[in-house]
């Protein structure tokens with residue numbers, strides 16, 4: 001079995017409210033390089049850890065973790081819509097292995113995913129169904145949330161399961177570092193918004209457009225400095241990325257939910273996707289990671305980063 005990892009920020013604002021052309025070109029070049037790497041690796045299985053933003057998972061029944069046995073992307077913002085090619089038997093076996101490791105993961109035969117999954121799949125794989133993909137949802141916007149430590153344990157259990165497969169596996173973590181886009185919260189929502197957070201599946205095109213317009217307008221305000229959204233925090237971002245590069249799991253376990261919100265903003269909990277992906281890689285043995293890109297991009301309300309990592313076993317076997 002060989003295993004590599006690609007982690008990347010996502011943003012629904014790409015193509016709607018972009019940074020200056022030089023920065024956009026920088027990101028596009030980076031995304032093209034990631035795709036090329038993945039094509040060269042030619043994965044036989046992709047496991048994607050990602051959050052949802054009240055498009056597929058709602059408070060009528062909000063799990064902390066969910067493995068998709070069948071999944072469809074809804075196509076919000078400019079992300080691709082359509083079915084993922086999920087290998088059902090492997091997804092089911094993975095669920096059993098994770099449960100056997102005492103992580104009570106949910107299972108879905110009709111998972112809906114949004115740009116959190118779809119953007120990463122498009123960037124890395126060139127589409128939703130070009131490779132077999134198992135989607136793993138991690139709650140990152142809907143309090144109360146499990147701890148970062150639990151995401152590490154989820155990743156570890158999945159990594160140990162993957163180690164038993166004789167396949168080339170690509171692990172993907174999709175999510176922002178510090179960022180606080182205008183995702184509504186149930187705690188202070190009016191009745192109409194609360195209903196949308198509890199059971200807002202498949203909104204009308206008008207409701208969807210209004211929602212997207214609110215996000216774009218919030219990005220304009222954030223970029224102009226006239227916003228109550230929490231600022232980006234490059235120092236915190238770089239520290240977190242360094243923790244992952246070093247594999248400092250004690251530091252990960254010490255990250256409290258309150259400190260993540262305080263330092264990184266309400267959506268910084270998406271770092272869980274990176275934590276789970278790295279923990280899955282670590283389950284296969286020591287790894288070598290590199291931070292390929294980091295830049296705070298206010299136009300996307302995002303501390304924007306990409307990292308790649310390889311199991312040292314792979315590096316050693318290539319060198320031999």
Ligand SMILES: O=C(O)CCC(=O)/C=C/C=C(\O)C(=O)O
Nearest residue numbers: 010011053176181182183211215
């Ligand atoms: O309803 C909406 O669309 C609210 C805004 C929203 O979901 C924003 C999401 C932003 C990210 O996914 C991100 O920056 O990671």
Ligand SMILES: [Fe+2]
Nearest residue numbers: 116175176270
């Ligand atoms: Fe997100």
